Amino acid sequence: MGQCGITSSKTVLVFLNLIFWFVIILLLVFVTEVVVVVLGYIYRAKVENEVDRSIQKVYKTYNGTNPDAASRAIDYVQRQLHCCGIHNYSDWENTDWFKETKNQSVPLSCCRETASSCNGSLAHPSDLYAEGCEALVVKKLQEIMMHVIWAALAFAAIQLLGMLCACIVLCRRSRDPAYELLITGGTYA
Numbered sequence: 001m002g003q004c005g006i007t008s009s010k011t012v013l014v015f016l017n018l019i020f021w022f023v024i025i026l027l028l029v030f031v032t033e034v035v036v037v038v039l040g041y042i043y044r045a046k047v048e049n050e051v052d053r054s055i056q057k058v059y060k061t062y063n064g065t066n067p068d069a070a071s072r073a074i075d076y077v078q079r080q081l082h083c084c085g086i087h088n089y090s091d092w093e094n095t096d097w098f099k100e101t102k103n104q105s106v107p108l109s110c111c112r113e114t115a116s117s118c119n120g121s122l123a124h125p126s127d128l129y130a131e132g133c134e135a136l137v138v139k140k141l142q143e144i145m146m147h148v149i150w151a152a153l154a155f156a157a158i159q160l161l162g163m164l165c166a167c168i169v170l171c172r173r174s175r176d177p178a179y180e181l182l183i184t185g186g187t188y189a
Contacts, residue, residue, distance in 0.1 A: 029159070030156060033152045033153075033155060033156040033159070034156065036148070036149075037149050037152050037156070040145050040149045040152070041149060043145075044142050044145045044149075047141050047142060048138045051134060051137050051138050055086055055133065055134050055137065056086065058070045058073065058074060059074065059085075059086060059091070059095055060096065062074055062107075063097055064097055064107060074107070074109070074133075075107060075109035076109075077133055077137065078107065078109040078110055078129070078133060081133055081136040081137070081140070082112075082129050083131050083132055083136050084106060084110035084128050084129040084130070084131070084132070084133070085106070085132050086132050086133060086134045087135075088130060088131065088132045089110055089122070089125065089128045089129065089130065090122075092107070092110075093122075103121075104122050105121045105122060106120045106122065106128060108120050110128045110129055112129060115127035115128075
């Protein structure tokens, strides 16, 4: 249809071809949005399992040095989320880093901001964050996923409203006469 319009210089057919492709693209975007919402809702419960598996692996490879990406990530998360260990600070006792250092302490990133003389020692657990990081990371990820789901739903609703308005305008346009006189009475010059 569009090729016929282009070769025969029929602007109506070219216009219809453009509308057809525009509608196809809008439908693809809409379907993608719906898929994102459905998959986001289905897989948000599976986030906890994936975080648990990943966090266990990262804590096992912790070595306390700054150049190590895993160590920096753990320290960053513990400082930002005010947490220590996977479930609590006692999880550090099972890591290779804890066993190798033999100083009965956890990383300094576990120290509360209010504890000025904290050295990570397990002898002073009140200086350490009591809550584990896994639950806080899962909570943050689920919050982010819910924001993405709501944004996709809002965009889909706006898109549907736009398509509805376009349909209404096209339907009304087909009932209007093609030409109207601007002067309804009097003489024509």
